[in-house]
Amino acid sequence: MTRTMTLGKAINAGLRTAMEEDPKVVLMGEDIGRLGGVFRITDGLQKDFGEDRVIDTPLAESGIVGTAIGLALRGYRPVCEIQFDGFVYPAYDQIVAQLAKMHYRSAGRLTLPVTIRLPFGGGIGAVEHHSESPEGYFVHTAGLKVVACSTPAEANVMIRQAIASDDPVIFLEPKRRYHEKGEVEPEASLDDAFPLHASRVLREGGDCTVVAYGPMVRVALDAATAAAADSGPALEVIDLRSLSPLDMEPIYASVRKTGRLVVVHEAPGTLGVGAELAARVQEECFYSLESPVLRVTGFDTPYPPARVEDHYLPDLDRVLDAVDRSLAH
Amino acid sequence: MSGGDPQLVQLLTPEGERVEHPDYHLQLSDQEYRDFYRDMELIRRVDFEATALQRQGELGIWASLLGQEAAQIGSGRALKPQDMAFPTYREHGVAWCRGIDPINILCTWRGNDQGAWDPKVHRCQLYTIVIGAQTLHATGYAMGIVKDGKVGGDDPAKNEATIVYFGDGATSQGDVNEAFIWSSVFAAPLVFFCQNNQYAISEPLERQTRVPLYQRANGFGFPGVRVDGNDVLATYAVTTAALDRARSGDGPSFIEAYTYRMGAHTTNDDPTKYRIASEVESWKLKDPVARMKSFLIRQQLADNDYFDSVRADADALAAKLRSEVLALTDPAPLSMFDHVFPNGSAELDAQRAGFARYLDSFADAPAGGSR
Numbered sequence: 001m002t003r004t005m006t007l008g009k010a011i012n013a014g015l016r017t018a019m020e021e022d023p024k025v026v027l028m029g030e031d032i033g034r035l036g037g038v039f040r041i042t043d044g045l046q047k048d049f050g051e052d053r054v055i056d057t058p059l060a061e062s063g064i065v066g067t068a069i070g071l072a073l074r075g076y077r078p079v080c081e082i083q084f085d086g087f088v089y090p091a092y093d094q095i096v097a098q099l100a101k102m103h104y105r106s107a108g109r110l111t112l113p114v115t116i117r118l119p120f121g122g123g124i125g126a127v128e129h130h131s132e133s134p135e136g137y138f139v140h141t142a143g144l145k146v147v148a149c150s151t152p153a154e155a156n157v158m159i160r161q162a163i164a165s166d167d168p169v170i171f172l173e174p175k176r177r178y179h180e181k182g183e184v185e186p187e188a189s190l191d192d193a194f195p196l197h198a199s200r201v202l203r204e205g206g207d208c209t210v211v212a213y214g215p216m217v218r219v220a221l222d223a224a225t226a227a228a229a230d231s232g233p234a235l236e237v238i239d240l241r242s243l244s245p246l247d248m249e250p251i252y253a254s255v256r257k258t259g260r261l262v263v264v265h266e267a268p269g270t271l272g273v274g275a276e277l278a279a280r281v282q283e284e285c286f287y288s289l290e291s292p293v294l295r296v297t298g299f300d301t302p303y304p305p306a307r308v309e310d311h312y313l314p315d316l317d318r319v320l321d322a323v324d325r326s327l328a329h
Numbered sequence: 330m331s332g333g334d335p336q337l338v339q340l341l342t343p344e345g346e347r348v349e350h351p352d353y354h355l356q357l358s359d360q361e362y363r364d365f366y367r368d369m370e371l372i373r374r375v376d377f378e379a380t381a382l383q384r385q386g387e388l389g390i391w392a393s394l395l396g397q398e399a400a401q402i403g404s405g406r407a408l409k410p411q412d413m414a415f416p417t418y419r420e421h422g423v424a425w426c427r428g429i430d431p432i433n434i435l436c437t438w439r440g441n442d443q444g445a446w447d448p449k450v451h452r453c454q455l456y457t458i459v460i461g462a463q464t465l466h467a468t469g470y471a472m473g474i475v476k477d478g479k480v481g482g483d484d485p486a487k488n489e490a491t492i493v494y495f496g497d498g499a500t501s502q503g504d505v506n507e508a509f510i511w512s513s514v515f516a517a518p519l520v521f522f523c524q525n526n527q528y529a530i531s532e533p534l535e536r537q538t539r540v541p542l543y544q545r546a547n548g549f550g551f552p553g554v555r556v557d558g559n560d561v562l563a564t565y566a567v568t569t570a571a572l573d574r575a576r577s578g579d580g581p582s583f584i585e586a587y588t589y590r591m592g593a594h595t596t597n598d599d600p601t602k603y604r605i606a607s608e609v610e611s612w613k614l615k616d617p618v619a620r621m622k623s624f625l626i627r628q629q630l631a632d633n634d635y636f637d638s639v640r641a642d643a644d645a646l647a648a649k650l651r652s653e654v655l656a657l658t659d660p661a662p663l664s665m666f667d668h669v670f671p672n673g674s675a676e677l678d679a680q681r682a683g684f685a686r687y688l689d690s691f692a693d694a695p696a697g698g699s700r
Contacts, residue, residue: 026476052476058514063465063507070469073454076476078469094504097459098466105443106455108668143669166671245676 002185008178010152011041011117013186014159015079019049022077025163028055028064029081029117038083039119039178061091065116069099072112079163085120086129086303092137099168100143115162115169120148121215121266122313123176125306132303133267138170139244139276146243147196148172148214152182154241161196172243174215197242199250205234208260208323211251211277213240216264216314223319233327243273251277252284259290260326264314269297291329294322336541336555337587340562343615345623353566359630365406365561366621366631367639369398372422373618374643375431378650379421379438383596387654388438392419396559396591399617400524402426403564404586407572408492410452411479415467415493418456419524423494427453431646432653441657460495461502464521467493468508471517471575480518481578488576492520492568498529500545501537509549509583518575520568521546521583524558526590531603546583558588559617589615662688 005013019025027042027049033056036043046054057064061082068078082088088095095116102110122131138146145167149155155173162169194200202217203224212220217239224235236254240246255261261281263274274295281293296314304312338350376394383391394401401422408414408426416423421434424446433445437456444455457463471491474480479489499505500523512519525542527534538545546553556567564586571582589612593600600609625631666681 058507058510060503060507060510062504063468063511066462066465066504066507067469067472067511070466070471071473071476072469073448073466074470074473074477076473090503093459094462094465098457098462102455103671104668106448106668107442107445108671109447109449110455111671145670245674 001187002183004181005152005184006179006181007149007152007155007174008039008041010156010182010184010186011159011173012043012045013184014156015042015045016048017186018079018160018163019045019053022163024075025077025079026053026055026071027079027081028057028068030057030059030064030083032056032081037081039175041117041173041178042081061087062094065091065094065099065114068114069094069102069112072114073110077113077115077163079115079117081117083119084130085118085132085134088118088134095138095144095168095170096141100141104143111166112168113163113166115159115171117159117171117173119175119178120172121174121176122303122309123215125309127306128303131306131309133265133298135170135172135243136267136272139273144168144170144244145197146170146172147241148174148243149241150174150177150214150217150239152180152184154239156184156186157188157190157193158196158241160190161193164190165196172214176215177218180218197245197247199241199247200239201236201250201254202239203235203237205236205258207233207235207258208262208326209236209238209251209254209258210262210264210319210323211238211240212264213243213273214266216266219314219316219319220264223316223323226316227320227323233323235323240273246276246280248280248284251281255281255285256288259288261289261293262296262319262322262326263293264296264319266298266313268300269295270300272297291326294326296322337557338554338563338567339557339560340566341557341560341620341624343559343620345620345627347624347628350563353563353570355562355566357562362625362628362630363635365402365565366618366625367642368402368406368422368425369561369618369621370639371643371646372402372425373398374647375425375650376421378647379435380592380596382435382651382654383438388435389440390595390597391438392595393590393592394419394421396589396612396617397524397526398422399561399621400558400564400586400588403561404492404522404568404584407565407568408452409490409572411486411489412452412572413467413470413489413491414453415463415470415491416453416456417460417463417494417496417499418458419496420456420494424451424453427451429453431650435650435654436657439654439657441660461499461505461508464493464495464499464505464508465511467491467519468512468515468517471512471519471581472515474518475516480576485576490518490520490572490575492522492572494522494524496529497523497525497527497534497537497542498532499523500542509546512581513550516578516580518578519581520571520575521581522568522586523584524586524588526588528590528594528600528604530594530598533604541585543583543585551581551583553583553585555585555587558586559615559620561617561621
């Protein structure tokens, strides 16, 4: 049955479905029990599933991920909540040096179906360490899969897919979109769902391809709408969805059609996802390109104080400016 | 510190004399006593052979267990089949007790693989290089035992425990302290087994702690005990008690096996740069293998024929290991693409295919690999 709900509630519903379907799914994190998490994403789950399955942990991120690895070795499917993006760094060693590599170094004998939920990105006026986009660190690590949801419907299905996956998955939640509403079908079967690691064309257009993920998908779509409203260029908008692995074919197809690519993300540009997309597109679509691949990203600064974050974050105007520069070639 | 130290649980003096301890009582058969000796003699021989192989360029590096045989064999033999061990990278004796063929360990140090045994079959996880990281894995695993209802049941054969190994240096790591907190809070059936071998590469114990390590456990809410780590009977007795406690549902405990690393940290370092000869000499007098041998002789549990037969077994094991190492071939180049993800990856398949084409472009392509 389809219901209207926020992106935050959609994740909650997805967690609930996953826990109902598989008794081995356990949630772990700080304040996720009675409080329901600082964003209330796990609201009500401890009441319904008990303290054994929705575990309020001690306040230590390395411990959350490290013990999740142990639980996975025991046959459980832990879903860790890291409270904020900027708090993931204490768990960094356990994620990149342990979680990501154990399947590989055991020659496939060990499988670690751990999902790490990470509210990421800015735009909520928070203090430092609460608005970062650390996805580049994880995308660079072999053995991890990294996905970002952008709408309630996608969030609901993708969290269930991530939990059901035997891979360790970094699940990025666009926290500034937690309260945006959409249609969700929480009981739908995953069998017919759009694949977790596929990118998706959200809007077709022949003049310029715009790729975004997570919180920036909304911005890219708004830019396309604004451009079209002025009888301007028709933008083709692609939601990347999976940052690792990358599903490049829809992007290659789009660039071969439009000849232009603008990549949008909040994370700093240097060595970011946009850099990788630019490199791959020039390798594969060199003769189709009409202009250089452009990136619209956060700057190579620490995430700034909230009163200037509107200037740091890519917005509709910066995306349209990049489109203009692309079309000027 | 040995003999008469009230802080140190000891059942066998450095001279091989059996002593009693009010808290730990041990009654073993003659055969069990002999088996402890045999285990230590054999794993020491494996260690010598591996060191020699490294010196001859057959292993990239080796972490010797010399001096720590009693701590490892005593604790390793205390495990029941259903228990799970989480080692560091020096637990060759523990791996031996878990039935892992030493060639599998040497393969890792040679660079053929990164852990060639099945942790589920041997109930011993892969070696962990990053100091202390495995203590959290063991804690999570032990939490899973609780969830599975495998503690405190009426049938002792169905209760499970976990043991995790680490060194004195690891106690400085955040992860280890987080594991202490986690295991205590969740009453995890876990034994923290710290082999205090006095040095973290070159740094002495004083650089890691200002209090005796076993006393730390108290601050985390579970018992800690210091055992003579060169006394295989005492480590066995103390570990057995701690594992029983874990299986019965009483939560974690901490064992500090007070011992000494007789050799280098690994074949890469030179211990003469950071410790004095007299210290090493004083620990030689506490040698765990010689101690057990003295005990067997004193108690007339073994004669020269027995010791000769153990030595012959050790020589045969070392010769077999040597020939197996020399017969190893390198993995095929394309194998590096295997097992990154359980269900593979189109990106990696493309990279593998590209590299395969590149390799094939050579006339004498190393398809199957060579040494």
